Amino acid sequence: MKEKRAAPLAVMLLVMIYLLIPLAVSIVYSLFRKWTGVLPEGFRLDNYIALFTDGEFLASVGRSIAMCIVPIAATIVIVLLALFVTTIYFPKLEKYVQIICMIPYTIQGVILSVSILSLYVGSPTFLSNRLLMLMGAYCVVILPYIYQGIRNGMRAVHMPTLIEAAEMLGASKLYAFFRVVVPNILSAIIISSLLAVGIIFGDYVLIRNLAGTSAPNMQIYLYQTMKHDSTMASAVFVIIMLTTFIITLLVLLLQNKDTKRRQQQVKE
Template sequence: MSTKPAALYHRIVVWALFAMLLLPLLGTFLYSISTSWSATVLPDGLTLKWYIQLWTEPRFLNAFLQSILVCVGALLLATVLILPLLFVVHYHFPKLDGLMNVLILLPFAVPPVVSSVGLLQLYGSGPLAMTGTPWILVGCYFTIALPFMYRAITNNLLAINIRDLMDAAHLLGASTWKAALLVILPNLRKGLVVSLLLSFSFLFAEFVFANLLVGTRYETLQVYLNNMRNSSGHFSSALVISYFFFVLMFTWIANRLNRDRG
C-alpha cells in the first residue's frame, strides 16, 4: 500500500514536467491560429489564414523541398557507404569495431562553426569550389548522420549474430555477398529504417552548416525560418508549428519501429 502514494507522486511530477514543456508549444499553436491576440487571455478569434498563407508560398515550399532533398541525398550516401563497411568490419575484422567507435565520433569533436570556417577555406575556390551549392551540404550532413547510423546498425548486427548466420548460409551453398544481400540485409531492415528516420529528424533541424556554407543561395527550411523571423508573428508561429509537427512525425515513426523491433 505504501507504494501507491509514491507511484501517484511520480506520475504527478512527470505530468507536471510534461505540461511545462508542452505549454510554450500550445501557446505558439494558439497564436498561429489566432486572428489577433494582444490584451486578452485567449485569442480574439481563430483562423487558418496563416497556415494557408504559409503552405501556398512558393519560397517556403521550395525551402521545404530543398531541405528534404539534401537530407535524403546525405542519407542515401551514408547508407551506400556504411552498410558494406559495417559488414566487412563485423564479419572479417571484428577487432576494428573499437577503433571505428572512436573515429565515428570525430565529427562531434569539432564545433560546426569551426568546421564551417575550414570548409569555406577549402571549398570556397579552386577546382573543388562547392560553397553555396547543395553538394557541400550533402557531404556535411553525411558526416553528421554517420555516427547515428553506425551505432544503430552495429547494435542490430550484434543482436542477430552475423557470424552464425553467415556460416549457416555458406553451408547451404550461398556465396558471401549473396548471403549478405539475402540473409543479413533483410535482418537489418528495421534497424536501418529507424536510424534513417532519426538521422533525418536531426538533419532536418540543422542550421549552422546550412546558414554558413550556402545561406540563401540554396535556402533550406532552417535558413528560411531564420530569414522570416522579423515577419508576422502569426506567420512565424505557423512556420514553427509546421516544422515541429513534421519532425515529431518522423521521430514518432522511428520510435514505433524501434519498439516493434524490440
C-alpha cells in the same frame, strides 16, 4: 503510502507541462489574429492558407526533403560497405571505423561547418561547390547515428552465425551479407535513417554557414519569416514541429514493433 505514489506522477506531469507550454502557445498563436491580452482573439486559418500557396515555402519544403535523401542514402551505403569489410575480413580495423564514426558526436555544428568551409572555400576544384560541402557535412553529422543503428542491428541478428549458415548453404560472404544480413537489419536501418531525417530537418547551422541563403530549407525560411511576420512564422513553426513529431512517432512505433518481434522470437 498513497501520497508517496502520487509524487512520481506529479513530477512527470510537471516536467511534461513545462516542456509542452512553448509548443502549445505557438500553436494557438498561429491560429488567432491577435494575442496581446490573456486570451487570444479572432480565430483564423489565413496563415496556413497563405503558406500553402506560397511557392517559396513549398520550395523550401522540397529542398528540406531532397537534402535528406542524398546524404542518408550515401551514408547508409558507405557504412554498410565499411562494416561488411571490417566485421568479416578485418576485425582489427573495426575499432578505427568506430572512432571515425563517433567523432562527429562531439564536433557537430559550428566547428564542423567552419572547418569544412575554411578548407574548401577557396579551392579551385569541384570541392568548393557549396552544395557538395553541405552534403558532405550532412553525411558526417549523421554518421554516428547510422553507424550505431547498423551496428546494433548486426549484433541483434547475430551476424556471424547468420553468415555461417548462409555459407553452409553455398552462398558467398558477399551474397550472405547483402541478401541475408541487410534485409534482416532493415528495420534498424530505417529507424536510424529516420533519426537522421530529424537531424537534417532541424539543421540550421550547417546550411547557413555552408550554403548561405542560396538554398533555403524550412529552418532558414522560418528564420527569415520570423523577422518580419511572427504570426506567419508561427504557422511555419507548427508545420516544422508537426513533421518532426511525425518522424519521431514513426521511430518510436518501429522501435516498439522491433523489440516486440525480437521478444516473440526469443519466446519461440
